[in-house]
Amino acid sequence: MKATYQFLSLKEANAPMMAEIEEAANRVIRSGWYINGENVKEFENEFAQYNQVKYAIAVSNGYDALKLILRAYIELGCMAPGDEVIVPTNTYIASALAVSDNGLVPVFAEPDAETMNLDIAKIEQYVSDKTKAIMPVHLYGTPCWNKALKEMAENRNLKIIEDNAQAIGAQAAVAGINGTTITGSLGHASGISFYPTKNLGALGDAGAVTANDEELANAVRNLANYGADYRYHNIYCGHNCRMDEMQAAILRVKLKYIDDENVRRAGIAKIYDNEIHNPWVIKPQIFKHCKQVWYQYVLRVKNREAFRKYMYEKGIETDVLYPTPLHKQPCYSHNKDSRLPFSELLANEIVSLPISINIGQDDAKYISNIINQYNV
Numbered sequence: 001m002k003a004t005y006q007f008l009s010l011k012e013a014n015a016p017m018m019a020e021i022e023e024a025a026n027r028v029i030r031s032g033w034y035i036n037g038e039n040v041k042e043f044e045n046e047f048a049q050y051n052q053v054k055y056a057i058a059v060s061n062g063y064d065a066l067k068l069i070l071r072a073y074i075e076l077g078c079m080a081p082g083d084e085v086i087v088p089t090n091t092y093i094a095s096a097l098a099v100s101d102n103g104l105v106p107v108f109a110e111p112d113a114e115t116m117n118l119d120i121a122k123i124e125q126y127v128s129d130k131t132k133a134i135m136p137v138h139l140y141g142t143p144c145w146n147k148a149l150k151e152m153a154e155n156r157n158l159k160i161i162e163d164n165a166q167a168i169g170a171q172a173a174v175a176g177i178n179g180t181t182i183t184g185s186l187g188h189a190s191g192i193s194f195y196p197t198k199n200l201g202a203l204g205d206a207g208a209v210t211a212n213d214e215e216l217a218n219a220v221r222n223l224a225n226y227g228a229d230y231r232y233h234n235i236y237c238g239h240n241c242r243m244d245e246m247q248a249a250i251l252r253v254k255l256k257y258i259d260d261e262n263v264r265r266a267g268i269a270k271i272y273d274n275e276i277h278n279p280w281v282i283k284p285q286i287f288k289h290c291k292q293v294w295y296q297y298v299l300r301v302k303n304r305e306a307f308r309k310y311m312y313e314k315g316i317e318t319d320v321l322y323p324t325p326l327h328k329q330p331c332y333s334h335n336k337d338s339r340l341p342f343s344e345l346l347a348n349e350i351v352s353l354p355i356s357i358n359i360g361q362d363d364a365k366y367i368s369n370i371i372n373q374y375n376v
């Protein structure tokens with residue numbers, strides 16, 4: 001038993017590869033080439049291959065990745081400011097800000113009780129004449145995908161923009177395809193984050209766009225580099241959203257280990273699933289038809305604040321992702337009268353258990369045992 005079970009220690013998470021990371025970083029420092037060099041190019045190739053897509057564009061962070069996709073679709077004439085994008089209300093704010101920052105309107109939708117992801121069966125009710133896209137977020141590392149989503153998008157000519165920030169390496173079942181298919185290759189385009197806490201985390205900010213559509217990929221690449229299609233020739237009023245060589249070099253090291261890390265996380269999730277038995281606690285579902293990567297292991301508990309205090313007193317840190325549904329955020333206060341009751345209930349019950357590398361299998365058993373003794 002440890003004195004404290006930290007929710008996340010980035011120091012410990014990076015420790016096993018630190019020598020390799022330092023070597024890669026040192027090579028960049030000594031190279032004299034810091035932006036748009038060999039490492040970014042190679043990382044893009046390696047990441048596109050990992051993610052089973054034709055194109056990966058390395059960018060500054062996950063938020064910019066999503067923003068650039070939507071901006072590219074605007075530039076390509078697929079949508080225009082004022083159009084609507086369906087976004088789950090129970091996600092990180094970046095998913096929705098990427099929409100509103102482009103002058104598009106996020107339409108907030110309820111999650112489903114089993115997956116915690118967008119309730120696909122209910123999506124139709126959010127669709128209007130102005131709807132141009134849906135943004136499934138693979139929340140906590142569980143794929144948000146099914147046949148109904150794909151068919152509805154096809155029938156209504158909607159773009160599917162995956163927010164893959166939490167689900168690198170996850171796999172979904174896809175109708176008509178044997179086996180499973182990796183998230184980030186399912187929709188028309190996908191944004192990913194390499195924020196340090198993510199399963200594949202940089203040592204700073206970084207992100208990527210993945211897509212199979214060449215026109216979209218080119219538009220994103222140009223927009224991320226001041227809108228230039230070649231040097232000093234700007235076809236868009238673009239941005240500077242580049243990933244730097246240092247982060248690309250570090251990510252190339254860490255990409256080699258992401259599948260092992262996802263397997264390790266699944267192992268801890270399985271222990272929690274086997275060991276936690278408490279009538280006041282609802283465990284997340286482990287699905288057979290897809291592969292989850294457990295960015296978070298999220299319980300639902302009665303009297304959450306008391307639960308967190310109880311856990312804290314036992315030395316176990318927990319976290320809440322996310323305490324406020326987006327339709328209730330002050331910046332989206334024009335939605336303040338809207339009711340998405342299930343998301344509001346969930347926001348009061350969810351709590352994440354530690355699942356990072358500092359939690360070993362015995363730790364997970366110990367934590368489960370402590371949870372089993374919790375009484376409302």
Ligand SMILES: *Cc1c(COP(=O)(O)O)cnc(C)c1O
Pocket residue numbers: 061062063064091092094095137163165166192193194195205206207
């Ligand atoms: C982390 C995250 C983002 C944003 O990524 P950044 O790299 O921090 O900009 C977007 N969406 C979701 C669901 C996230 O978890």
